[in-house]
Amino acid sequence: xxxxxxxxxxxxxxxxxxxxxxxxxxxxxxxxxxxxxxxxxxxxxxxxxxxxxxxxxxxxxxxxxxxxxxxxxxxxxxxxxxxxxxxxxxxxxxxxxxxxxxxxxxxxxxxxxxxxxxxxxxxxxxxxxxxxxxxxxxxxxxxxxxxxxxxxxxxxxxxxxxxxxxxxxxxxxxxxxxxxxxxxxxxxxxxxxxxxxxxxxxxxxxxxxxxxxxxxxxxxxxxxxxxxxxxxxxxxxxxxxxxxxxxxxxxxxxxxxxxxxxxxxxxxxxxxxxxxxxxxxxxxxxxxxxxxxxxxxxxxxxxxxxxxxxxxxxxxxxxxxxxxxxxxxxxxxxxxxxxxxxxxxxxxxxxxxxxxx
Numbered sequence: 001x002x003x004x005x006x007x008x009x010x011x012x013x014x015x016x017x018x019x020x021x022x023x024x025x026x027x028x029x030x031x032x033x034x035x036x037x038x039x040x041x042x043x044x045x046x047x048x049x050x051x052x053x054x055x056x057x058x059x060x061x062x063x064x065x066x067x068x069x070x071x072x073x074x075x076x077x078x079x080x081x082x083x084x085x086x087x088x089x090x091x092x093x094x095x096x097x098x099x100x101x102x103x104x105x106x107x108x109x110x111x112x113x114x115x116x117x118x119x120x121x122x123x124x125x126x127x128x129x130x131x132x133x134x135x136x137x138x139x140x141x142x143x144x145x146x147x148x149x150x151x152x153x154x155x156x157x158x159x160x161x162x163x164x165x166x167x168x169x170x171x172x173x174x175x176x177x178x179x180x181x182x183x184x185x186x187x188x189x190x191x192x193x194x195x196x197x198x199x200x201x202x203x204x205x206x207x208x209x210x211x212x213x214x215x216x217x218x219x220x221x222x223x224x225x226x227x228x229x230x231x232x233x234x235x236x237x238x239x240x241x242x243x244x245x246x247x248x249x250x251x252x253x254x255x256x257x258x259x260x261x262x263x264x265x266x267x268x269x270x271x272x273x274x275x276x277x278x279x280x281x282x283x284x285x286x287x288x289x290x291x292x293x294x295x296x297x298x299x300x301x302x303x304x305x306x307x308x309x310x311x312x313x314x315x316x317x318x319x320x321x322x323x324x325x326x327x328x329x330x331x332x333x334x335x336x337x338x339x340x341x342x343x344x345x346x347x348x349x350x351x352x353x354x355x356x357x
Contacts, residue, residue: 036153041146052124052135060126079145083136194221232283235276298339300330307344318356
C-alpha cells in the first residue's frame, strides 16, 4: 500500500476547536503575565527612581555629613528600603567596604548600575565638591515587586479562565448543533427520498453544502427516472416485434408441427416475451414508487384474475389447467402495484415449475 492510499485518522472538529481554544487561552494568560510583569517593572522603576532622586536631592540640600548605610544580608528588604551613603573623596578607604555598596567617584549626577556582593543595585549619585551622595536599592526588590503585581493582575484571569473555557466549549457545542441536525435529517431519510433539503434554518456557512447535496439529489433523481424510462421504453418497443415473431412461429408450427428447430425457436421467443412482460411490470411498479404511491384498497381476487389473464398462454403451452374460483371479494389495505407483482410472480413460478399436463 502506497502512502497516498493510507487513510488518515479521523478527527472531531468540535473537539479540536475546544482543545485549541483552551491552549490559546492558556497561551494568552502566559503572554498576559509577561506583559503585566514588564509593565509593572517599568512603572515600579519609574516611581522608585523618582523617590530615590528626591531623597538624594534632599540630603544634598542640607549640608550632609558622612554616613555609611548598614546592609543586613539576613533581612528581606522591600520597595521602601533604600541605602543612603555619603562619603568624602579624601577617604577612599570606604570603597573597600566588604559589602561593596559604594560606587567610585563620578563626574555627573544620575543613575548608575552597580554590582555588589548581594546582587545588582540601582544607584542615584550626586557628586559634590568634597562629598559624594548615593542612594541605592536592590534591583531584585523591584523585580519581586513587579512579579507580585503581575501575579495579582493574573490571579483574576486564572480564576475566570476555567469558566471562560467552559463557556467557550458550550458556545462551540451550540454552534455545531445545526450540523448535528443536518446529520439527523440525512439519517432519517428513506432510501428513495430525493426531495430537496430546506436550508432556511441552517447557518449560511453550510448552506452551499446543502445546495450541492440538493443538486446531487436532483441529478440522481433524473438519472433514476431516465433509467426506468429506458427500461419501460425498451420493453414496450420489444413487445410488438416479439409478439409478431411468436405469431409467425406458431403459424410455421401448424404447418410443420414436429420441426425441432421451430420448437426451440418458439420456446426461446416465449421466454423473451415473458422477460419483456416482467420488465414492463417492473417499470410500472417503479413508476408507482417514484410517484410515492399511497396505500389503497386492493381487491385480491380481481388482481389474481388479471394476473391469470396475462399468464394463461404459458399455462396453455404446458397443458396446465389454470383458473380461479371467486366465491367472495377479498380486500386489503396496501400498495396495488406491489400486491400485483407478488401474485404475478407466484403464478408465474407455479407454471414454470409445474410439469407438463
